[in-house]
Amino acid sequence: MSIGKIRYMKKQSNTPEIRFQNYEDKWDIEKLINIFATIRNAFVGTATPYYVEEGKFYLESNNVKNGKINYNSQIFINDEFYEKQRDKWLKTNDIVMVQSGHVGHTAVIPEELNNTAAHALIVFTDYKKEVNPHFLNYQFQSNGKRKKLDLISTGNTIKHILASEMKDFKMDFPTFEEQTAIGSLFRTLDDLLASYKDNLANYQSLKATMLSKMFPKAGQTVPEIRLDGFEGEWEIKRADEIFKSVSEKNRALLPVLSASQIDGMVLRDEIGIDIKYDEATLNNYKLVKPGQFVIHLRSFQGGFALSKLEGITSPAYTIIDFIDKVNNLPDFWNSILTSRDFIKRLETVTYGIRDGKSISFKDFSSLRFVFPEFKEQQAIGSYFSNLDQLITSYQEKISQLETLKKKLLQDMFI
Secondary structure: OOOOOEEEOOOOOOOOOEEEOOOOOOOEEEEHHHOEEEEEEOEOOOOHHHEEOOOEEEEOHHHEEOOEEOOOOOEEEOHHHHHHOHHHOOOOOOEEEEOEOOOOOEEEOOHHHOOOEEEOEEEEEEEOOOOOHHHHHHHHHOHHHHHHHHHHOEOOOOOEOOHHHHOOOEEEEOOHHHHHHHHHHHHHHHHHHHHHHHHHHHHHHHHHHHHHHOOOOOOOOOOOOOOOOOOOOOEEEEHHHHEEEEOOOOOOOOOEEEEEOOOEEEEHHHOOOOOOOOHHHHHHOEEEOOOOEEEOOOHHHHOOEEOOOOEEEOOOOEEEEEOOOOOOOHHHHHHHHOOHHHHHHHOOOOOOOOOOOOOOHHHHHOOEEEEOOHHHHHHHHHHHHHHHHHHHHHHHHHHHHHHHHHHHHHHOOO
16 A cells, blocks of 8 residues: 655654654544453463473464564474364454563464464453554654553563553544554555564574585585585695784874774773763774784684784784785685684683683694685685675665664654
């Protein structure tokens, strides 16, 4: 359906800041008891004796989060227990709310979960009026309603909310047509987000698989999967035959860089964390050039950090560079030095090392590496660089959509 354009509105009582065109009327306020004939608990009590390996799916609070049903964990119950709950079975378009733990999270029951049994949830069912359930579901996620739900929840360590408290809970209602338009907009955003997240997971899985297959396994000199046009065994060398430790200081005017487990060396001013350092000591910081790697305090968790920037970094870090820069490609080696296999190998040279210490070049130098000639390095580096660009692209799209959704949840509801 076409849902038209949205626009900012002048601030008025009981109207949202952003609305679709052609909608002007103020929204009504209704208690939920006037919308639903029944607001009740799902099954309350111990259900574990009825859990089975295969049986009827049992909807629990872990399956309800951020306005959606998820199947990250699945519990099944036997037929006898399921039938005993017949009077509490969920129906299509019911709304369920988490009542303990991450209280207030809601979801609309889809058609495939019609006649499902549920546990530890508040159920809103038997509509008295024509209401779009998805509109209601997203309104529960809005800033204003989240704050009001917090006010009526109880408990310190674990929060709780009562079904009886929800009967007098007030919600805002425009016309059914406007409800449907708003619900459709947010469902479209969620569908797009789900699609992007699926693509991201697929590319991340592909990268992990190819990293394990495009590099020789321990004791081998040929990878399981190889790009077209390359053959022959890869070369074997110790780390100190490939890399050298470098330490150049007195470059205080250059930008300060920090090590990131995901993005390599990044500008410290852009990481969003206020890290204190004494500017008087910057002359003691080490110079890092593009194409060099940094052994940092978390290298035994995320590998070495490749720098694509020129700057200075902590004197506690070790900077390594190629002995032969002509025949070694940084992007290829970045795939090796951040791989899970390499991080696991670091365990052999980081015994006893904890947070606050760095791996020395001496520790690293004894490791042996298998690597191809430069042209194959270029091909492999290009392959993984393209994959990384796709992964980054989807991460950025997801971040932008989540920011947009958060903004609209704030401004399209009262």
